[in-house]
Ligand SMILES: *[C@@H]1O[C@H](CO)[C@@H](O)[C@H](O)[C@H]1NC(C)=O
């Protein structure tokens with residue numbers, strides 16, 4: 001009987017109209033928690049095994065173990081997760097760089113990666129996220145497969161003939177054609193480059209992504225190595241996906257080379273590498289403390305990116321050193337993190353940042369999360385507060401669509417205003433400093449009652465709109481909002497009202513144009529049928 005119930009539950013999950021299949025507009029107000037499936041959580045009852053990131057092997061996380069630990073993510077206020085790739089990977093002997101625990105070493109993408117669970121497990125994760133009004137973003141690798149020699153056996157891949165691949169050549173960095181056509185990786189672990197101009201490749205990739213998104217009710221895609229595929233591949237691919245696409249266009253502080261990948265000619269969104277690089281330059285301790293870098297990228301982004309509100313703002317990911325490997329002072333992270341949530345863009349937090357993990361780059365930045373015991377650290381609480389404010393503003397106002405502006409820059413930081421919220425951020429670090437302050441001229445009338453939502457202290461706007469941040473308690477971030485706007489937010493003693501969402505959360509169910517075709521007579525009939533079944537058997 002138990003298995004019948006389980007089967008029915010799965011049937012229901014698969015057929016009810018919970019497929020959000022979200023658009024860029026619906027993602028704008030979200031915040032994303034990035035997960036490496038193998039490293040987020042152990043399955044229930046498995047003995048807490050040790051996991052050495054340096055060993056580059058599987059540690060045991062699965063889609064089920066993500067599903068069983070979603071409270072941790074949702075309690076921090078995140079409204080979406082991004083998971084590492086779900087498709088079949090290389091399954092041969094250990095390679096020169098270990099095993100494909102990270103999921104990026106593609107083999108046959110028509111299959112799922114059995115290491116992480118079954119099709120039912122992935123559907124159950126998707127259904128559970130949707131039950132919580134959260135979105136599922138899946139990482140996809142289109143540019144390449146993985147091999148252990150430059151003359152691989154192509155029959156084990158989705159595209160089974162050498163004619164679907166570019167011939168082997170090592171990438172000549174800086175040569176755009178070479179970056180698109182030559183093979184990433186190296187000779188020990190080459191990543192054979194798929195010929196994404198081949199019409200058969202284009203059409204089969206289109207069918208594949210349509211089916212993947214539909215089958216697992218995926219709400220958005222993160223696209224690996226997007227700049228290694230010719231740009232005009234993306235619009236038709238993402239149209240076939242029918243969901244939000246956020247691409248990885250790896251880069252530094254220069255805005256132009258990355259901004260060209262956002263827009264109708266390419267992708268809805270890209271990860272915000274220029275701002276990441278600038279935030280490191282401005283906030284890292286010790287570091288150049290170059291506040292102008294942020295101001296520079298901020299201003300350039302407004303003119304060069306198609307839509308800064310859709311960029312993925314991050315401080316860490318699986319390819320970069322952890323923030324705490326670059327900068328141990330926690331206030332440096334708190335300030336930079338506050339910028340990512342309170343400025344334009346979609347905040348993306350890589351799992352473990354809230355636990356102050358400090359590994360250097362790949363593979364040391366893929367630590368197991370379980371030894372942290374999922375503690376509610378200060379960083380976790382800060383993220384929860386930032387998400388609570390942002391979710392509240394997304395739910396009740398058009399805040400997320402109002403473009404941020406820099407009010408002030410100083411040698412120690414800057415003030416940023418987005419909608420009604422003023423964030424004053426500094427790079428001076430934890431030690432208290434007398435005399436160091438940031439004076440901000442705000443548009444608020446003198447005497448306006450403001451509240452700092454990170455401390456719940458009242459602030460009054462001074463003459464000529466002046467707000468003055470003092471650092472006698474160290475370089476903490478400050479987030480000011482008129483006190484009367486917090487009503488309903490649950491922050492700083494204000495009453496909590498669960499608000500209907502205008503940012504795509506609740507009404508994704510009722511007004512999304514992307515409802516699955518099952519959203520209707522079919523599922524009603526199914527429910528009727530199932531009710532009848534229960535009536536008869538119980
Ligand atoms: C750039 O790379 C392409 C593809 O490998 C190659 O054909 C071309 O000669 C390279 N251009 C230069 C200037 O090296």
Ligand SMILES: *[C@@H]1O[C@H](CO)[C@@H](O)[C@H](O)[C@H]1NC(C)=O
Pocket residue numbers: 288290292293296
């Ligand atoms: C600080 O950043 C600005 C803008 O990117 C740059 O022009 C300047 O050279 C940087 N200063 C230092 C000291 O690195």
Ligand SMILES: *[C@@H]1O[C@H](CO)[C@@H](O)[C@H](O)[C@H]1NC(C)=O
Pocket residue numbers: 324325326328358359360361364
């Ligand atoms: C940075 O990472 C390396 C390698 O994991 C480690 O040896 C080093 O201690 C880390 N630095 C900090 C500050 O944690």
Ligand SMILES: *[C@@H]1O[C@H](CO)[C@@H](O)[C@H](O)[C@H]1NC(C)=O
Pocket residue numbers: 133388389391392395489497498499500501505506
């Ligand atoms: C935002 O709206 C959603 C959906 O109605 C709700 O679950 C959530 O609690 C709201 N969040 C805030 C902070 O109001």
Ligand SMILES: *[C@@H]1O[C@H](CO)[C@@H](O)[C@H](O)[C@H]1NC(C)=O
Pocket residue numbers: 432433434472
């Ligand atoms: C800051 O100034 C106050 C009073 O003016 C003094 O009591 C305190 O010790 C000073 N702190 C530092 C770190 O200099």
